[in-house]
Amino acid sequence: MDPEQREAVIAPRGPVCVLAGAGTGKTRTITHRIAYLVQRGLVAPQQVLAVTFTARAAGEMRTRLRALGAAGVQAQTFHAASFRQLRYFWPRVHDTQVWPLTDNKFRLVMQAAGKVGLPTEKESVRDLAGEIEWSKASLIGPEQYGAAAAKAGRDAPAPPEQISKVFAAYEKLKNSAQVLDFDDLLLHTAAILEEHPEVAEEFRTRYRSFVVDEYQDVNPLQQRVLDAWLGNRDDLTVVGDANQTIYSFAGAAPKWLVGFPRRFPEATVVRLERDYRSTPQVVGLANQVIGAARERPAGTRLKLVGQRPDGPRPNFAEFDDEPAEASAIARKIARLAKQGVPLSEMAILFRVNAQSEVYEKALSDAEIPYQVRGGERFFARAEVRQAMVTLRAAASRQEPSGDLPADVREALAEIGLTDEPPAGGAARERWESLIALVELAEELAAAVPEADLARYVVELDVRAESQHPPTVEGVTLASLHAAKGLEWDAVFLVGLVEGTLPIQHADTDAAVEEERRLLYVGVTRAREHLQLSWSLARAEGGRRYRRRSRFIYNLVPDDHPAALPSKVRQREFEAPAKRAAKPRCRVCNTTLAGTMDIKLGRCSDCPSDVDEGLLEQLKAWRSERARQLKVPSYVVFTDATLTAIAEQRPEDEAALVGISGIGASKLRKFGSDVLALIQGDRRS
Known part of the structure; x- marks a missing residue:
């Protein structure tokens, strides 16, 4: 072992914080520390509880501990450890067997969404379930969701007040069915230990030493459970790397890792910076990447060697x-x-x-x-399979328009494709898969200009088979x-x-x-x-x-x-x-990058010269055409495209087709109408 690893291993019982960079041997260090404490007789193996975040990581830890002669140590995920404790203590506290884990959380959330009047499609329900999970992991109840989501900057899939209602309805349905979800395992474990001193005393007699791996990934609920386990004791070893905090969307926060020395002023703090995984060239690049961060708390400033x-x-x-x-x-x-x-x-x-x-x-x-x-x-994803069915149906009934990407967009609009992406979550993932199919159509149209929907569907089948x-x-x-x-x-x-x-x-x-x-x-x-x-x-x-x-x-x-x-x-x-000229802002001549900026033909912070009257006429015309064609309005033109038209006021077809979002097909279908509106507006 290197000197820093050895320092962590032989540190005395009590609070120990190991700041371990990527590739520095953290799992080896903490398993050797546990084995050292056991072999020196400082703690019995059955009195050690080591927790991490994945079953794979827990299994690897158990394997290493067995090889080091510490087979009796409990190495589990937070949820597995909590469920084991609930099965033991629940009957004594509630005089019943522990409620089972629900095997259909999705159905309960879907029923709750239906009660509130929100969509019950798969992606919408997944996003609602994600918000409920984030709330419970963050120790936020239904009534506090709106304020907490706004403070955290959540990209909520529905109005916050409706999500609060879904959350409350879900909890009611779940409790009526007498089932638990995964977050309940932690919530009930913490509550039992906090509210029943005799249970807490028995648990703390059983477990005396705690180890937490990947401590930068703990959320408020997991920290609450850990505090309930510890009580007023401090025999705790934590290991983590704040530079690898990548689950903030699920409630994870590195503040407990970074703040460990303040909570335990007598703690031993060890920094592992010797990287045994990667070559110096890779390590040097990693240091450059993280070194450019705008703000790095003191506990995160590890520099790998x-x-x-x-x-x-x-x-x-x-x-x-x-x-x-x-x-x-x-x-x-x-x-x-x-x-x-x-x-x-x-x-x-x-x-x-x-x-x-x-x-x-x-x-x-x-x-x-x-x-x-x-x-x-890719082709096994549910949304892609659904899209291929929709595209086959469209190919059998549609006349070729000469604009394959537009035909694909129009067909996929039937199953929810929008011009602008949803904020995030499952709906965003679905949108990205569907837009990838549109981009494949653009790729085929560039290579085979005469390709139509039927030819495109054949191409998708070939790709699906080969992949x-x-x-x-x-x-x-x-x-x-x-x-x-x-x-x-x-x-x-x-x-x-x-x-x-x-x-x-x-x-x-x-x-x-x-x-x-x-x-x-x-x-x-x-x-x-x-x-x-x-x-x-x-x-x-x-x-x-x-x-x-x-x-x-x-x-x-x-x-x-x-x-x-x-x-x-x-x-x-x-x-x-x-070679192709990159689009530039017509106001300041800066190269444009964002999708919306390209559509508008200007930077978002450059002044707009939109003709509001013309824009209202264009929107009214679009609504009528969409009604005639029996399609959503955005299939005719998006708001961004109409805004660009009202700003640039093109005088002819060449100028009109130069606006992003207007291809040959839309020019043929709608160009004369749009130009007539523009010319009429000029005359008026």
Whole structure:
């Protein structure tokens, strides 16, 4: 062991805080500490309770403890430990057997939503369940939800007062059925220990020493349970890394880890900064990523020091479009495999699950086996299967319009696709999958201009078939959240563009910093080979309007082509036929990046010169056309497109089609009407 690990292991009983950076051997350190306390006779193995956050991590801890001669130690998740205690103490307190865990929480939330009059579709119910879980984990009751959600900046899936009603109805239904959910396991455990001194005394006689792994991820409810376990004692060891706090959306907070020395002034605090996982080159990049954070409390300022031999420098790569990015990564994986890197030791990591499709296709085309971790393959997702059924039906009844992407959008509008994304949660994930299908249509239309819906559906079937290889050992595809706690020899961090990392709805400084920590987690998953990449367009040959992530700018070495000035980099990376002018603000001439800015043709903070009268006429016309066509209004034109028209007041078809959101199909269907309204407005 290194000196810092040894200090943590042999620290005396009492409060110990181990600030352990990525790859510094924290699991080895805490299991050796437990074994040391047991072997020195300072505590019996049956008196130690070690808790962590996943069954996999708890199982690994038990395996290591058995090998170290401490087999009697209880190593469990918070929920498993609480459920075990409830089964023992509940009958004594309530004179009944403990209520069972509900096997259909989704149904109860759906019934509660129905009582309140909210939608009961799967995604809506999942988002409501997520808000209930966050509330209970944050020790917030139904009546406090609205104020607490506003203070936390929650992207609520419904008006807060309605969510409060759903929450209250859900609790009533659950209690009437005499069942518990997972959060109840912790709530009832804490309540029993707090309200029944004789139970607390018996429990604290049984368990005398506590260890908490991943302490940066505790939420208020878990901390309440831990406090109830401890009572007024201080035999507690916590281990964590505030730089890896990536679950704030679920209520996790690093404040208890960072504030541990203030709560226990006599605590032993040990910092583990020697990284045994990654090469110095990867470690150096990780330090750069997290070192750029705007605010880092004192307890988070760990600086990793690589202990392995030197390896290759992390690579940065910019591509014209996502298919090119995916194909290049598939080729790089094939080369590494020939050099002896096992496929199972390589991973492609992305911010959102909808990004996986293009990489699934590239790996399938290259005949490289893969597995998707923490999610389903793209074409196995429920919303994608539903979309394909809808598209087949549309292909059988619609006349080709000549605008395939517009036809796909119109068909998917029937199952809820909107022009603007939902705020977050399951509805956002569903939207991202559906919009990925629209982007596939744009890609096909660019390659085969005459393609119609029928041809597109055939293309989807071919892709779906090719992307269902047998389950074998292969390259891992995973989101950055799903990759936490894992590591590989080679890691490819992909899709690093503004709007994806940081995600578009990260609209506060705190949210952006959590996105930075996600990138840090991704970088620290790599042992030796690391590549960070981004593409300037989604579809092959598409408009190159994307910007690489703000987190990347200061990481690219000065001698790398991606660090060159934009004009030079254009010549370096682009073939003349593929060069395309980036959209610029018509007011200040700044390059536009955000979707809404591009639609409007100006920066969001530049002054608007919208013709309010014309805008009202356009909206009234749109409503009437939507009624005639029996489609939602946004299928005709979105509010953003109408605003852009009312601002720019195009004089002819060429100017009209230059507005984002107006393609050949919409020009043919609606162009003459819109131009007539504009000309009439000018005459008036």
